[in-house]
Amino acid sequence: MTPHDPVLARLEEGLAEGRLELPRCAGCGTLLWYPRARCPHCMSDALAWEALSGSGTVHSYTVNHRGQGEYAGREPFVIAYVELAEGPRVLSHVDAEPDSLRVGTPVRLGRGLDREGRLHLRFEHAEENA
Amino acid sequence: MTRQVSARIAGAFEHPLRRIPDRTVPQVLAEVAYGALADAGLGVADVDGFFCSEVPGLGSIAMADHLGLTDLSYVDVTEGGGASYPMHVGHAAAAVAAGKCRVALIAMAGLPLSGGGTTGGARGPEHPYEAGYGVTVPAGYALAARRHMHEYGTTSEQLAEIKVAAAHHAQYNPNALLRKPVTIEDVVNSPLISDPLRRLDCCVTTDGGGALVIVSEEVARTLPRRTVKILGHGETVKHSANGRIDLTRTGAAVSGPRAFAEAGLTPRDVDYVSIYDSFTITVLMSLEDLGFCEKGKGGGFVTGGTLRADGRLPFNTDGGGLCNNHPDSRGGMIRTIEAVRQLRGEAAPQVQVPDCRIALVQGHGGSLGFRTAAATLLLGSEEA
Ligand SMILES: [Zn+2]
Numbered sequence: 001m002t003p004h005d006p007v008l009a010r011l012e013e014g015l016a017e018g019r020l021e022l023p024r025c026a027g028c029g030t031l032l033w034y035p036r037a038r039c040p041h042c043m044s045d046a047l048a049w050e051a052l053s054g055s056g057t058v059h060s061y062t063v064n065h066r067g068q069g070e071y072a073g074r075e076p077f078v079i080a081y082v083e084l085a086e087g088p089r090v091l092s093h094v095d096a097e098p099d100s101l102r103v104g105t106p107v108r109l110g111r112g113l114d115r116e117g118r119l120h121l122r123f124e125h126a127e128e129n130a
Numbered sequence: 131m132t133r134q135v136s137a138r139i140a141g142a143f144e145h146p147l148r149r150i151p152d153r154t155v156p157q158v159l160a161e162v163a164y165g166a167l168a169d170a171g172l173g174v175a176d177v178d179g180f181f182c183s184e185v186p187g188l189g190s191i192a193m194a195d196h197l198g199l200t201d202l203s204y205v206d207v208t209e210g211g212g213a214s215y216p217m218h219v220g221h222a223a224a225a226v227a228a229g230k231c232r233v234a235l236i237a238m239a240g241l242p243l244s245g246g247g248t249t250g251g252a253r254g255p256e257h258p259y260e261a262g263y264g265v266t267v268p269a270g271y272a273l274a275a276r277r278h279m280h281e282y283g284t285t286s287e288q289l290a291e292i293k294v295a296a297a298h299h300a301q302y303n304p305n306a307l308l309r310k311p312v313t314i315e316d317v318v319n320s321p322l323i324s325d326p327l328r329r330l331d332c333c334v335t336t337d338g339g340g341a342l343v344i345v346s347e348e349v350a351r352t353l354p355r356r357t358v359k360i361l362g363h364g365e366t367v368k369h370s371a372n373g374r375i376d377l378t379r380t381g382a383a384v385s386g387p388r389a390f391a392e393a394g395l396t397p398r399d400v401d402y403v404s405i406y407d408s409f410t411i412t413v414l415m416s417l418e419d420l421g422f423c424e425k426g427k428g429g430g431f432v433t434g435g436t437l438r439a440d441g442r443l444p445f446n447t448d449g450g451g452l453c454n455n456h457p458d459s460r461g462g463m464i465r466t467i468e469a470v471r472q473l474r475g476e477a478a479p480q481v482q483v484p485d486c487r488i489a490l491v492q493g494h495g496g497s498l499g500f501r502t503a504a505a506t507l508l509l510g511s512e513e514a
Contacts, residue, residue: 008258033373034259040372060280060377062272063325064264071264076325079263081273081375088373091260098325103280120262 007035010049012119015112020054022088023047033088052086054109055126059083063098082107082123092121100125133394133510137226137234138350139219139358141170141343142470144463148307148455150337151244155186156196158339159239163197166341171353172233179204179231179344181218182238184458193237204231210503211495212406212460213365214238215342217505219466219491220363222344232346239339240458256370260500267459268332268409270499272324275411277377279326281426286326288429289410290317293330293452295437296407300449302478307334308453331410333450338457340467356474361488362395362508364388369501378426380412381504382492383419389506390421395488397421400508402472402489403443404465407450416492417443420506439481447472447481462493466507473511487514 007023014021023032027044038045061080067073078094078101094107106126114120143165150158159182167173177199182190190207204225210217215236222234253261278284294314300306312330320329350357365388368381390396397420405413414428422443423431437445448454448468451461469489471477489509496502 005258030372034256036255060273060277062269062276062327063322064266064269064272065322065324066266066268067264068266069264074264077264079265079269079273081377089370089375090373091263091265093263103276114262118262119258 007037008119011035012113012117014049015119016117020052020109020112021049022052024050031086031088033090052084056082056084056107056123058094058101058103058105058107059089060103061094061101080123090121092123094123096125133359133361133514135347135359135361137223137344137346137360139342139360139470139509140345140350140353140355141166141172142341142467143169144340144455144467145239145338145457146305148305148336148338149243150241155239155241156193158241158337159185159193159237160197162239162339162341163235163237166237166343167235169355170343170345171355172343174198175201176233177235178202179222179225179234181206181208181222181234181236183207183209183214185239199235204234210505212408212462213493213495213503213505214460215463216466216491216493216507217365217503219342219344219360219507220365220505223360223363226344226346232349234344235341236344237339237341238458238460238463240460241337242335242459243337256500265499266324267497268327269324270497271409271411272327273499274377274415275326275409278411278415281378282429284414284429286318286328287314288433289331289414290314291432292407292410292413292437293317295435295441296446296450296452298438299447299481300453302480303449303454306449306454307336308449327409327411333408333452333456333461335459336455336457338455340457340463342463342466342470356512358470358473359510359512359514360507361510361514362389362391362393363506364392365503365505367501367503377499378415380415380419380494380498381502382416382506385504385506386420386492389508393508395508399488400443400490401486402447402469402483403445404469404489404491405445406461406465406492406494407446407452408456408461408494410452412494412498413445415498416494420490420492439483444481444483447477447483460495462495462505465493466491469509473509487511
């Protein structure tokens, strides 16, 4: 049984309403990823949640041809670090043809939650739905 | 030449089997622990320091009971994944130098093929942010490889050179899991696992284990076998840095310079390297970060047989984790043991580095795509 995590819950609440929000430290200005209850730079607990653009670029990616567990049989699928326009590099899925991706490809957040309402970032090509 | 020696490696033992369906993890651990003690010319009653992590039940405490260690004055359960064992060597040398113990036993075992795996561990704080994406171990390293290719132009053919050298060595190791030499074409035509990494870029999975015995200078003088000097040690943790992860650099960029400084050595002094080779990319990035070539030039550096026993920088002459052995998916123990063999002059004759005096061991634990422990050792022969 996992104890309640209010920081994760706050992130998921924002995503449920279509906003990607992350905590920014009021003490030193650091934007936090993954989100935490205390700033890992200056130790402050004065954190303000801030809405981000949802835009970014592919920082690195792999096309996984050997899925395990729930991903067995769903290959190939793209796992990426997306560098958000605001700085953090976040692990995510990219819903795109593998051959259409390069390091540096512009992407935007599509969905942020899975069907059960848990965090699951899915990006797509920026030009689609733009 | 007189060097500062904190302690010595007096015994080493690698389990000869790669698939062990008929024994438990504690039984295999006892085999390798007693094997290393016998190799050193010592017995369980001599052990006063014990270094052991990630074993079933109550960990090192249960294993001290199982092994019959009755007079322990120093215990270390440092957990650094596959880097744990070079970390343990550094910690044991420091404990011996501080007078906390005189004979330290380091032991590990695991049975991932036969179902006797070690404990899985509780979930870390990053779990909700990383666990749901189907990231396999190769996928994590593939994220690092792709970024390195992007920044520096590294190619799959260059990565393949690393596997080719390891396979060349493995043919001379009768215990190696994969003994067949391979070509660059074999590697780059093997099936994609996590693009850009292919099957032959990945290490083997094996049952087994290994152990080392670290002793004080005083104890070393009483022993019959050639010993290995511990000259330098460095370690660190490199992580995802609050979302600013640097995928192209390993912890060796920090642990390496610390170990070289402690030993008073430079990369030019090194005769042999044991480099953690969970994947080919792990080796390439480590060599850059350790200063054997400029950052980003690892691809050119490894091209043309550099890492073969007859090349400029012989590496993993047992076949490494890519071909020989990677027990419990933790390679740092076996990499250290092959460095001991080289410095004792006991590697396979076809791959023994002539007059091998200085060896480097680089361990990594965790994933280069996320967070790792890194440890570097500089070791010397009796003539060093
Ligand atoms: Zn702060």
